[in-house]
Amino acid sequence: MTPMVEAQGVHKRFGRTEVLRGIDLSVAAGEVLCIVGPSGSGKSTFLRCVNHLEKVDAGRLLVDGVLVGYREEGGRLHELREREVCATRRDIGMVFQRFNLFPHMTALGNVMEAPMQVLGRPRAEARAQAVALLERVGLSAKADNYPSQLSGGQQQRVAIARALAMGPKLMLFDEPTSALDPELVGEVLDVMRQLAADGMTMIVVTHEMGFAREVGDQLVFMDEGTIVESGPPREVLAAPRHKRTQAFLSKVL
Amino acid sequence: MTSVDPGVRDAHNAPEDIKAVPVRHPGRWVAAAVLAVLVAQLVHFLVATSKLRWDVVRSYLFNHQILVGLERTVLLTVGCMAIGVALGVTLAVMRMSPNPVVKSVAWLYIWFFRGTPVLVQLLFWFFLPTVIHSLSFGVPFGPSIVHADAKTVITQLWSVLLGLGLNEAAYMSEIARAGILSVDEGQTEAAQALGMRRVQTLRRIVLPQAMRVIIPPTGNETISMLKTTSLASTIGYLELLGSAQLIYARNYLIIPLLLTVSIWYLVLTSVSYVGQYYLERRFGRGTARDLPPTPLQRLRVLGFGRPAGGLG
Numbered sequence: 001m002t003p004m005v006e007a008q009g010v011h012k013r014f015g016r017t018e019v020l021r022g023i024d025l026s027v028a029a030g031e032v033l034c035i036v037g038p039s040g041s042g043k044s045t046f047l048r049c050v051n052h053l054e055k056v057d058a059g060r061l062l063v064d065g066v067l068v069g070y071r072e073e074g075g076r077l078h079e080l081r082e083r084e085v086c087a088t089r090r091d092i093g094m095v096f097q098r099f100n101l102f103p104h105m106t107a108l109g110n111v112m113e114a115p116m117q118v119l120g121r122p123r124a125e126a127r128a129q130a131v132a133l134l135e136r137v138g139l140s141a142k143a144d145n146y147p148s149q150l151s152g153g154q155q156q157r158v159a160i161a162r163a164l165a166m167g168p169k170l171m172l173f174d175e176p177t178s179a180l181d182p183e184l185v186g187e188v189l190d191v192m193r194q195l196a197a198d199g200m201t202m203i204v205v206t207h208e209m210g211f212a213r214e215v216g217d218q219l220v221f222m223d224e225g226t227i228v229e230s231g232p233p234r235e236v237l238a239a240p241r242h243k244r245t246q247a248f249l250s251k252v253l
Numbered sequence: 254m255t256s257v258d259p260g261v262r263d264a265h266n267a268p269e270d271i272k273a274v275p276v277r278h279p280g281r282w283v284a285a286a287v288l289a290v291l292v293a294q295l296v297h298f299l300v301a302t303s304k305l306r307w308d309v310v311r312s313y314l315f316n317h318q319i320l321v322g323l324e325r326t327v328l329l330t331v332g333c334m335a336i337g338v339a340l341g342v343t344l345a346v347m348r349m350s351p352n353p354v355v356k357s358v359a360w361l362y363i364w365f366f367r368g369t370p371v372l373v374q375l376l377f378w379f380f381l382p383t384v385i386h387s388l389s390f391g392v393p394f395g396p397s398i399v400h401a402d403a404k405t406v407i408t409q410l411w412s413v414l415l416g417l418g419l420n421e422a423a424y425m426s427e428i429a430r431a432g433i434l435s436v437d438e439g440q441t442e443a444a445q446a447l448g449m450r451r452v453q454t455l456r457r458i459v460l461p462q463a464m465r466v467i468i469p470p471t472g473n474e475t476i477s478m479l480k481t482t483s484l485a486s487t488i489g490y491l492e493l494l495g496s497a498q499l500i501y502a503r504n505y506l507i508i509p510l511l512l513t514v515s516i517w518y519l520v521l522t523s524v525s526y527v528g529q530y531y532l533e534r535r536f537g538r539g540t541a542r543d544l545p546p547t548p549l550q551r552l553r554v555l556g557f558g559r560p561a562g563g564l565g
Contacts, residue, residue, distance in 0.1 A: 051446055053442060053445065053446065082450060082451065083450070086445075086448045086449070086450050087448070089445065089446060089447070089448040090447075090448035092446075093446075094443075094446035096439060096442070096443060096446075098439055100437075100439040100440060100442065100443035101443075102440065102443070102444075102458055102462075103462065103539045103540060104461050104462055104536070104538055104539045104540075105539065106539075113447070113457065114444075114447035114448065114449060117449055117453050117457060118447060118448045118449055118453075146538065146539035147539065148539055148540060159443075162447070163446075163447070166447060166448065
């Protein structure tokens with residue numbers, strides 16, 4: 001079976017700084033991959049490469065067997081047109097550290113926006129789906145509230161519902177709980193846990209080691225743009241082999 | 254020992270409310286008195302001086318010619334601002350384009366139209382038909398398809414609309430650009446991650462949020478435009494000021510007619526304040542937990558409630 005995400009020697013540069021220096025990994029459908037590591041290690045950049053918010057400079061990155069951002073034709077890579085890039089992004093949901101909800105729309109409006117604008121769904125249908133999704137993340141009562149009237153945890157749950165509204169086959173989480181008060185982290189992790197249990201393929205950049213241990217199928221420890229260590233979360237977290245991983249985990253755990 | 258429920262206020266244990274002697278502000282009384290005298294003098298001058306001829310002002314306030322001029326002033330303001338806003342937003346988006354030619358053209362436009370006086374531009378459009386007699390649209394440097402006499406196309410009205418509208422676009426583009434730049438980058442990313450295209454993202458996500466920043470200076474521009482339209486009188490287009498000039502050229506009642514015109518300009522700017530207020534409310538949705546009261550609601554409060562903050 002083709003893996004949902006496959007990275008082969010992925011490189012990314014910002015000017016002269018090499019942020020990703022050869023990332024190889026593979027995520028099977030229905031799997032949860034957790035990426036941990038110090039800030040500046042390239043975790044978020046890798047995540048942003050998966051839905052082409054950042055362009056890969058070298059190597060290959062495939063989602064569901066299809067190259068991200070490029071098309072191979074006659075032995076050469078061609079950049080995709082905007083229309084094609086947008087089409088691939090539809091199937092990949094993303095949740096951001098700072099939520100990035102649309103502040104001028106209600107919770108319901110946030111969830112309805114993309115299905116209506118991108119998929120051309122009729123309003124009534126998009127509305128019914130949005131109501132169901134908000135119920136799924138436990139926010140039916142807040143449907144008509146604007147983001148500024150919601151707590152951080154509630155905003156992040158709306159953001160998850162917004163991403164799910166496009167019916168993605170892959171979900172990317174970029175430090176989804178890092179901007180939250182400690183007491184609000186749990187409600188967001190609960191929603192993510194449920195999502196994983198429902199069989200969603202997920203890549204989660206996180207500092208929540210408990211979540212990684214419990215929900216993750218694979219754990220990757222990144223540092224300075226490379227994968228230092230990877231394996232089943234329980235093994236890596238309990239007995240890290242590399243010094244760098246040991247040093248990081250001793251500070252975090 | 255008695256247990257005290259912290260949720261219930263105990264009448265016996267609660268401290269008495271503070272009744273302190275308020276601080277006096279003699280300075281405020283002096284300033285108010287001085288200003289009151291000055292204002293009274295001004296009002297006395299305006300009302301009691303027969304030289305201002307308020308009777309003439311009143312008789313010309315609803316004069317047919319003045320009202321026609323008023324209508325034209327409104328038409329010019331709306332027209333010029335419409336051109337200014339539409340072209341301004343376009344130029345702002347052009348300036349942020351990755352295409353260097355598009356970007357430079359927008360920059361050059363703004364450089365030229367902000368760098369020359371609006372009166373010069375107005376006169377330029379008006380006198381353009383004296384050197385270019387015909388206008389033609391067709392293949393560049395090739396055969397023309399549509400052909401027109403310049404004088405019939407660039408009428409007085411159109412030279413004002415072009416002169417003031419194109420000039421306004423240069424200013425509006427900077428206002429629009431500031432608004433677009435004020436929207437967090439994360440908003441664009443979130444929209445892109447959902448598969449929205451650039452145009453959709455701009456129209457549905459970025460511009461509605463930019464409006465909050467764009468509206469106040471645009472209100473400023475509108476009020477400024479209301480008054481700038483009086484330049485049209487220099488090319489003989491009879492808007493509000495031009496109509497008054499035409500009248501006082503015959504009867505020499507210059508000051509009363511200028512007062513008439515001033516009253517109308519004040520009415521128009523006041524109306525635009527209200528319009529701006531409601532626009533700000535419309536685009537402020539989601540940013541404040543509670544929207545501020547409308548002018549109507551505020552009037553009601555003034556009428557029935559106590560005014561806040563006295564002289565003390």
